Amino acid sequence: MTVASGISEEAKPVQVTLHPLRVGVEQEPLCIFGTGDLGRSLGLRLLQTGCRVVYGSRRPHSCGPLPEGAEVMSHEAAARAARLIFICVHREHYTFMETLATYLKGKVLVDLSNNLKKDIYPEANAVYLQRLVPGATVVKGLNTLSAWALQNGLLTGKQVYLCGNSAEAKQAVAEVATKMGLTVLDRGSLSAARDLEDFPLRLFPEWRLPLRIAVSLTAFFYFYLLIRDVIYAYVEQGKDISYRIMVSLANKVFPIVSLVMLSLCYLPGVIAAFLQLYRGTKYRRFPNWLDRWMLCRKQMGLIALGFAFLHAIYTFIIPIRYAVRHKLISRVVDEMKNNKTTPFDFDNTEAWGTDSFYVLGILGFFLYVLLGLTSLPSVGGSLSWREFSFIQSKLGHVTLFICTVHGYIYGWNKFLRLSTYKWYTPPGYMLCLVVPSVVLVLKMLILLPCVDGTLTRIRQGWERTQSSEEETGGIKATNL
């Protein structure tokens, strides 16, 4: 951590004596309380990283299979042998440690426990443990590791969190964790223990808002189209086309929701840019709702991709559906009976229109998938920052543009036809084109040279201040 400024004359001699202290045969052991799944897996992993491991057990002679190379002792003996004790025991059974208080004095207790639900206890497990054994130093952490991941060596590069009141104790635990291939993040004092204990219980928190939006949009458009298509046909024309609910309706709703979600994914960026332009600085926080929105853009994009994927498959199976085949056959038969030949004239405009429509859809979907692939952690991690922003921003807006045009072409010759507006409502695809169009227009405004220049300067730290413009502007601008 620190930098040696002195000259390294005494480098060699120390070098010789430095290493034994780490690999000495009389290496100090690590202690594990608890011989359950987690205790055993943790011990195995610690042994594999070259540590000595001692288990503390109430029944040292009959505690089931333990990893080869580990020793088993009574709790007292184990506590005496080690300075670092991993507590792999359920909170309900912590009380036995109260009786060991004298042996645990000055030791570091690493609390790995989790609860089954949130808020079932008034205080965090680690805080409770500290209260039981005030003489020891409790560190909460590593509780995101599962026995399964430990056994299968799936730790490499995983982030784990620590918290505790003693920096020394945390450092000691961090060193062990680093040896196991984990990356350690310090989350501060023991008061953060509750957060850490809630961590393994979280269930896609960052997906909730996007999923809620997606479900609301789907429900709304489903209902809207149900009325416009199925109920309208039944009421006005007396036709029962309820079978369309399953595929036709869904295949209208999915692309609509997908396009809206994709544009909602790029809208906050545009809003943020205009906010920065209006404020003339990047140093004022965005409003909370905008911050939250920007944090779930990735999830929104992935949900949009999911809907696009469903739309694609729904489209591919169109020709094998019973209703579609029936329509095709009955149309031919009708034509033959009525002996009309005109409709069979090949309409070149129609051919160009539908083909363009499909091509744009395919290209849009292709770019969609590309965006999704680069959001995979391992792919995104191998990109440089400029590459990542090129794909997510430039390519993302191109995708939005293509998909929006795909939507416009769908209705190109229907916008001005009166029969389109059943019961005076616009069709679904018109509604869904509003948000993407707004985003694209705003984005184009931002790309105008004069606006773009100001924005770039603001993002580099320049400030448009009223009063002491010179001075503060200069200072701010020094920061990356």
Add this chain to the structure above:
Amino acid sequence: MTVASGISEEAKPVQVTLHPLRVGVEQEPLCIFGTGDLGRSLGLRLLQTGCRVVYGSRRPHSCGPLPEGAEVMSHEAAARAARLIFICVHREHYTFMETLATYLKGKVLVDLSNNLKKDIYPEANAVYLQRLVPGATVVKGLNTLSAWALQNGLLTGKQVYLCGNSAEAKQAVAEVATKMGLTVLDRGSLSAARDLEDFPLRLFPEWRLPLRIAVSLTAFFYFYLLIRDVIYAYVEQGKDISYRIMVSLANKVFPIVSLVMLSLCYLPGVIAAFLQLYRGTKYRRFPNWLDRWMLCRKQMGLIALGFAFLHAIYTFIIPIRYAVRHKLISRVVDEMKNNKTTPFDFDNTEAWGTDSFYVLGILGFFLYVLLGLTSLPSVGGSLSWREFSFIQSKLGHVTLFICTVHGYIYGWNKFLRLSTYKWYTPPGYMLCLVVPSVVLVLKMLILLPCVDGTLTRIRQGWERTQSSEEETGGIKATNL
């Protein structure tokens, strides 16, 4: 590794002298024997991590291009300069080191060699090397690194294994490996060298059982359907429909195998739950076959996804097939000639039935793909344990349920029709529905509140013991 309990009065002075020994200009070099691809790549990487590198070569002046910054010496001089020597030489040429025995005394030799095949030598390369140079300490390891990965910096976070009889020597090698961004796992004494040498030669060991099951199932169902469809039609009706072997038959076999594989993926979990319920404890090992089965669930699921993917594409191309188009056209022509109009009546039940069938298939496939995506190492690694288990267990069973219903709807109106049972055999999809139905029924039993409660308690360590229930139950229950 160890925890400092003392007060850190002498922290500062040591701090100043600690660092020089690591970054001293007179840093001790690492030696590499062998200037082949691996030797050169390893040297380059070591230089990049800031080490000094010395090559030992029999012809120091003509050994081809070496990475910039490395020195080349004779074997003797190189061995004398370093304490850690990487042996990047084929086993067949180890004998030259026998003559260097005096120079290699007390050194650590890291054996990186691999063999081309298993079991071509009576003893592991590293053991052979140790026998040749008894005065040195041999560490086997890093042999899973390829020259290609070293050159392209694809090491970060990779796990490597070490084994050797000296903990100090292993520690020294582990430090170098850690510096290169590798995560090191200690596999014990030098007797594990054979395992480590076999490691790079393994070829999908965990995929063998699932693949064998998949191939057997495919072969069986292909043959079964060949008899029922093609041969039956030829024998009983004299029709040659052999062209169906390519697409129609395959598109029946693939979903069948996919569904059976998916249910086989969830069956062991259900069996394990019932075994735990029956035994009343989680502390007794599962039988070996169940353990093996549970370890290859992921592979089974991925193979099932592969078959589902093929099924999807086979379905998409149905309407462009010659046979299907021919059938469509000839059906229209026949209808016209016979002037029948009844079949053109639109059958609402049929439309609902086929559409539901397709929708369930699409949803099932969508969830399938989602399950496959979360099994990608980088995606799965970013999920919390609860998220991972939610997706793989809850979502997995929902997928199985949807796909099973997809299968039931396929045959909804054929189950009671006699003509379905050609030659008194049930059609393929009926056979394939047996295992998924059993899994789903058993799973539903487990989800009953009373069963679920008992199971949860057992999995938390509770035991239903006959005799001293109180005491042992209490003790066991303390372990996570």
Add this chain to the structure above:
Amino acid sequence: MTVASGISEEAKPVQVTLHPLRVGVEQEPLCIFGTGDLGRSLGLRLLQTGCRVVYGSRRPHSCGPLPEGAEVMSHEAAARAARLIFICVHREHYTFMETLATYLKGKVLVDLSNNLKKDIYPEANAVYLQRLVPGATVVKGLNTLSAWALQNGLLTGKQVYLCGNSAEAKQAVAEVATKMGLTVLDRGSLSAARDLEDFPLRLFPEWRLPLRIAVSLTAFFYFYLLIRDVIYAYVEQGKDISYRIMVSLANKVFPIVSLVMLSLCYLPGVIAAFLQLYRGTKYRRFPNWLDRWMLCRKQMGLIALGFAFLHAIYTFIIPIRYAVRHKLISRVVDEMKNNKTTPFDFDNTEAWGTDSFYVLGILGFFLYVLLGLTSLPSVGGSLSWREFSFIQSKLGHVTLFICTVHGYIYGWNKFLRLSTYKWYTPPGYMLCLVVPSVVLVLKMLILLPCVDGTLTRIRQGWERTQSSEEETGGIKATNL
């Protein structure tokens, strides 16, 4: 790094005093100049890894929100407090550090700055900084980290580069970076700073050549088929089939380009093998063009997969296109009017032919996707070397073979028909089969036992030399 050969008698006492110096409460702080996005994110991350952080600011009392736990001081005070100073300031504002020269003497300055474009300054930022503050030691590095990645903890396992003239200073920075979960690679002296500063500005350099080839091939074949199909039909038959440009033509070009790209991906390997056979050694460098070609094989394969993906989707939507439906309907109607019945005879050969064609296409696409999946960093990284080479080499050539046969079957009955050769030009698919066929024939030659044996020996280090064959052959062969 070094190996302790001595006996570890004094292990214990040192052990006790070693740790305090790291976790001492009076830990030396790290200093950050600049309170912009990057400075704040870096400080937050450093605090999380357990370091003390001190910000240097010109306006310590009004510099905006800083991470909790960090101290803010004047530049002078901050510089005095720490030995390691992270410079998160734009190059344009470096001059203020000249005035701090006395405080910065003997300190390590880590230059994290990037430029917005290449080559806008005559010297690298870090070199400029060193010139401004000659008394300090400048280390360039960590500049590939973005504020965004720092804030979101996306660092784990990421590779960062350092360069600088002082090994000690680099080591000190490397230790901090390692603590943050980064893997550090030393890129030598400060003269490499320019490369490091250009690094975040690179935009898919390894994709350029493959993309250029793909675009050229696409343009050529598009033009070629446009002439042969659309313009030929217009000129010779007077038909306007320009609507085919959108889908039909693209769906001919995409598979052609995909197949050519895939074969170009395996061609350099075959060429390299023949070069090694001809030269009789693997120790001579390949020509530069071959090296460059081999380095972008992965990108070529992925682009080929992209084209194959587009080809697949274009194929799936064929039956829902207006032109295709129109053709189908008008064909039925024509047939009925002319009362011909012969064309409705079922052609068994045709059915077999088209079905084989589709099946091979599907299998090829399936293997294509499999190849693509294993090239994901996280999937490829979990494979052993033999598994990786099995998939990329064996499975890759099988994919090429299947796709080539797919192409041959497409034209199976058209090769000898004169009408195929419009304007004396061969159709596109014939042209595209040339390269894959050559690759496959050459690969088959290499797989002949006699050739394969020689090649294997050469790749193990054996050399076919004219003169002193024995000696040098023996020496070379010792290297892995």
